[in-house]
Amino acid sequence: MFKSMKRIIKWAEKYKGRLYLGSVFSFFSSLSTAIPTMAAAYALDKAIAAYWAGNTIESSLIWQTLWIIVGSIALNFLLSYLRAVLQESIGYEVAAGQRIHLGDVLKRVPLGYFSKNSVGDILTGVTTELSTLELQGMKMVDIIINGHAKFIAILLCFLFLSPAAAVISVVGVAFSSLALHGISRHSEKTAAITHQAMEDMSGSAIEYIRGLSIVKSFGQEGASIESFRKANTDLKNIHIKVEKGYTPFNCLHLFSLKLASMGIVFICAWQTLNGQMSLAYFLMFVLFSFVIFGSVENINDAAHMLGLIDSAMNKLEALENAEYIDQDGKDITPTSYDITFQDVSFGYDKRTVLHDVNFTIPQNTTTAIVGPSGSGKSTLCSLIARFYDVDAGKITLGETDIREFTCDSLLKNISMVFQNVYLFRDTIRNNIKFGSPDASEEQMIAAAKEARCHDFIMALPDGYDTVIGEGGSSLSGGEKQRISIARAMLKDAPIVILDEATASIDPENEHLIQEAISALTHGKTIITIAHRLATIENADQILVIDGGTVVQKGTHKELLAQRGTYQEFIKIREQAEGWRIQQ
Numbered sequence: 252m253f254k255s256m257k258r259i260i261k262w263a264e265k266y267k268g269r270l271y272l273g274s275v276f277s278f279f280s281s282l283s284t285a286i287p288t289m290a291a292a293y294a295l296d297k298a299i300a301a302y303w304a305g306n307t308i309e310s311s312l313i314w315q316t317l318w319i320i321v322g323s324i325a326l327n328f329l330l331s332y333l334r335a336v337l338q339e340s341i342g343y344e345v346a347a348g349q350r351i352h353l354g355d356v357l358k359r360v361p362l363g364y365f366s367k368n369s370v371g372d373i374l375t376g377v378t379t380e381l382s383t384l385e386l387q388g389m390k391m392v393d394i395i396i397n398g399h400a401k402f403i404a405i406l407l408c409f410l411f412l413s414p415a416a417a418v419i420s421v422v423g424v425a426f427s428s429l430a431l432h433g434i435s436r437h438s439e440k441t442a443a444i445t446h447q448a449m450e451d452m453s454g455s456a457i458e459y460i461r462g463l464s465i466v467k468s469f470g471q472e473g474a475s476i477e478s479f480r481k482a483n484t485d486l487k488n489i490h491i492k493v494e495k496g497y498t499p500f501n502c503l504h505l506f507s508l509k510l511a512s513m514g515i516v517f518i519c520a521w522q523t524l525n526g527q528m529s530l531a532y533f534l535m536f537v538l539f540s541f542v543i544f545g546s547v548e549n550i551n552d553a554a555h556m557l558g559l560i561d562s563a564m565n566k567l568e569a570l571e572n573a574e575y576i577d578q579d580g581k582d583i584t585p586t587s588y589d590i591t592f593q594d595v596s597f598g599y600d601k602r603t604v605l606h607d608v609n610f611t612i613p614q615n616t617t618t619a620i621v622g623p624s625g626s627g628k629s630t631l632c633s634l635i636a637r638f639y640d641v642d643a644g645k646i647t648l649g650e651t652d653i654r655e656f657t658c659d660s661l662l663k664n665i666s667m668v669f670q671n672v673y674l675f676r677d678t679i680r681n682n683i684k685f686g687s688p689d690a691s692e693e694q695m696i697a698a699a700k701e702a703r704c705h706d707f708i709m710a711l712p713d714g715y716d717t718v719i720g721e722g723g724s725s726l727s728g729g730e731k732q733r734i735s736i737a738r739a740m741l742k743d744a745p746i747v748i749l750d751e752a753t754a755s756i757d758p759e760n761e762h763l764i765q766e767a768i769s770a771l772t773h774g775k776t777i778i779t780i781a782h783r784l785a786t787i788e789n790a791d792q793i794l795v796i797d798g799g800t801v802v803q804k805g806t807h808k809e810l811l812a813q814r815g816t817y818q819e820f821i822k823i824r825e826q827a828e829g830w831r832i833q834q
């Protein structure tokens with residue numbers, strides 16, 4: 252339990268001063284809660300003594316007692332307030348910083364990380380697990396420190412007035428600590444399983460929601476609802492099992508404290524009957540016997556929660572320690588924008604996808620990459636942007652191996668337009684300005700005009716302030732494409748990687764997208780996964796990829812003259828587009 256607490260304090264290291272000062276206030280606030288009862292007992296004792304002596308009760312005693320009670324209540328309020336001000340926001344402040352940091356970590360890990368770790372795992376880490384720490388971390392530290400502080404404060408009074416009652420209290424707390432240790436151990440053992448079940452639940456919920464359109468269109472519930480149901484049942488069963496395992500320790504913890512309360516009442520009654528304690532102090536002890544353990548009782552929940560927090564911290568540490576792809580990268584400005592692949596091989600996991608790839612893309616030229624589905628075209632583009640690192644060989648930009656760049660300094664030079672456009676749930680303005688947050692309104696509108704999307708944006712009721720749905724769900728495929736082109740245009744990077752849309756876009760949209768692409772690529776180094784014959788024909792260089800290697804390389808004319816994959820490919824494209832090109 253204390254080990255977990257130390258971890259939380261380390262987590263909030265930046266705010267350690269506030270945390271400790273808050274604990275000091277917490278201790279004195281606990282001490283001040285005992286003062287009214289003690290003052291009342293003292294006054295009652297004096298009053299009873301005066302009554303038996305036949306004297307009148309001095310009014311000054313009543314007033315002094317009253318002022319002490321009012322003063323200690325006010326002091327308690329002030330100290331509790333100061334503790335709350337100092338401690339309660341710490342969790343939120345640390346978690347907010349950590350969330351940004353985790354976002355940065357995820358931006359810098361290789362994309363392979365997301366294949367090895369499920370979205371559910373990562374999502375649970377940055378949301379649920381971090382929230383557990385954020386909402387509960389400081390509270391648990393307070394419950395444990397405050398719980399013990401309150402106990403020690405009242406124990407000091409006991410030591411002063413009845414050492415026997417103090418001994419019984421310590422024995423009661425010692426027994427309850429054994430039970431708390433059991434709760435901690437049980438929680439440590441089960442927390443990882445509980446978190447895994449929560450991650451599975453998130454993962455299957457994401458999968459189910461993502462696949463809903465398919466589920467509806469096929470009128471089937473399918474495997475996704477099955478795994479959602481299974482994850483739900485597993486989570487319920489694990490929660491019930493954990494609660495059942497925790498109940499005996501919890502009962503033992505509460506039982507030892509209740510037994511100690513009864514022991515205090517008995518010993519004080521015995522001392523009163525023997526004339527060793529006054530009636531007033533006996534009443535005070537009866538009251539204290541109920542409150543002394545009140546704060547220690549709450550520690551059982553904290554002990555259980557600390558196990559969960561520990562497991563959440565393990566998960567967050569694993570996320571934070573993920574290796575950056577650009578760990579040793581430097582901010583480099585390339586000497587030119589020539590891109591060269593030298594003996595490049597690469598595979599996802601163990602399966603090699605690219606073998607000994609060699610080619611050069613000279614600056615300010617257009618290279619079309621063609622080849623059958625699954626041949627490795629997108630993988631080539633991902634390697635240029637360093638979404639993954641090559642397994643063998645090297646890729647250079649200018650004269651420099653791209654592994655020497657930081658991701659930011661490399662990607663500053665590259666704009667990418669994907670077939671599957673992702674737009675953020677934000678305004679159209681912010682989506683266009685995503686890669687260039689400092690761009691002016693005029694520059695943003697100019698890019699939108701060049702990308703042929705200004706007119707349809709202005710026709711929307713809120714224009715550029717229109718908030719689009721997650722992933723761009725409230726726009727058509729063609730509109731999303733053009734916004735992504737405007738985004739790339741505004742970035743104005745010297746290298747453009749383009750995955751040409753093959754989706755069945757209507758002729759009007761295709762025409763607009765082609766116009767937008769021509770504006771985007773003017774005077775740049777272009778690498779395009781090309782499907783349209785016009786693009787292929789006009790490229791300065793065509794790379795034909797098949798089975799993960801470059802099988803042909805040259806201009807359209809040169810390749811058409813050769814027998815091979817390219818001729819086949821062109822034949823199929825001609826049939827698809829319904830026209831023949833002139834040789």
Ligand SMILES: Nc1ncnc2c1ncn2[C@@H]1O[C@H](COP(=O)(O)OP(=O)(O)OP(=O)(O)O)[C@@H](O)[C@H]1O
Pocket residue numbers: 366599600604622623624625626627628629630631
């Ligand atoms: N993230 C990934 N993890 C594992 N394997 C992958 C991953 N992405 C692609 N692959 C595999 O790598 C091979 C090449 O894929 P790639 O997407 O580069 O082909 P492509 O030529 O672009 O295909 P298409 O024209 O259909 O988009 C395929 O066999 C594919 O299954």
